[in-house]
Amino acid sequence: MFMGTSYNSIDEKNRMIVPSKLRAGLGTRCILTKGLDRCLYIYTTDDWEKQMEKIAQLPESDPKVRAFIRHFCANAAECEFDRQGRIIIPQELKAYAGIEKELVTMGAMSKIEVWSRDVWDAPDNDSKMENEDFAKALAEYNF
Amino acid sequence: MFMGTSYNSIDEKNRMIVPSKLRAGLGTRCILTKGLDRCLYIYTTDDWEKQMEKIAQLPESDPKVRAFIRHFCANAAECEFDRQGRIIIPQELKAYAGIEKELVTMGAMSKIEVWSRDVWDAPDNDSKMENEDFAKALAEYNF
DNA sequence: TTATACTACCACTATACACCACTTTTAAAC
């Protein structure tokens, strides 16, 4: 279970540190991919493979399924840590998340989220919930 | 499991690089054929044979099945890598995928897809899923 | 025999990767 938030940066070689506490839960490698919001997800290889198995069951004759598989795989990168615990962020993913220099890395249950700090702190960032909205949303699910 | 996206080009001799990370999963040769969308598929020789077995189960009495077999098999080419890791794209396949110069190569589970970059980036390319649709699809398939 | 096309091999360049050194932060002991 990943938790906690760290503030770090990415260098000119597109290397980012995975904070050591989070890294401990990942082993020697991890899967980096596009998130649902304007962020990146880091999965354990185990979790990733479970998802792939599920996807492999879907019928390829359906064009939606093909597009889904494409999106899922093409935007994913298997990353290995260097000796300092860094991974390399592919250009495409870096651009998607609007990452330039400063990062926010946070544990989110079974995965890790990576945000551009500017995007995360932006006043119009709907992914960051204020208290009232929070409660309302939870109420809908009888939490 | 093939994943990730690369941007490369084809030269006047119809040679294309298979990106090294993808190539690592292919061995010394591979099967190249027409895909279901306007792209080419690259299979490992093993997976190709599995596909053939699957197709062999389909009822040949159906003309659509026969057309599919033709589409898939008639244009399949067994390709060997040269020392630089390139394969040669037959004219027929090149034309089918609308390939001229720039390519997009992406991993898609058990196969690799090769797209003309122009075709892939075309605004009317509905084989490319947008993020909102992806989120919906995730929900649909219970992820 | 000549010309053309195709294939295999070779050489160069840019990029990516692995390694090393340093700085900063955190934790612990006195």
Next chain:
DNA sequence: GTTTAAAAGTGGTGTATAGTGGTAGTATAA
């Protein structure tokens, strides 16, 4: 609170290799 040590994070450098372009050799056809 201060000092010390260990770990975490950052930056830079050199080497290997991936990717591209080109050349030579072989085969095929005219």
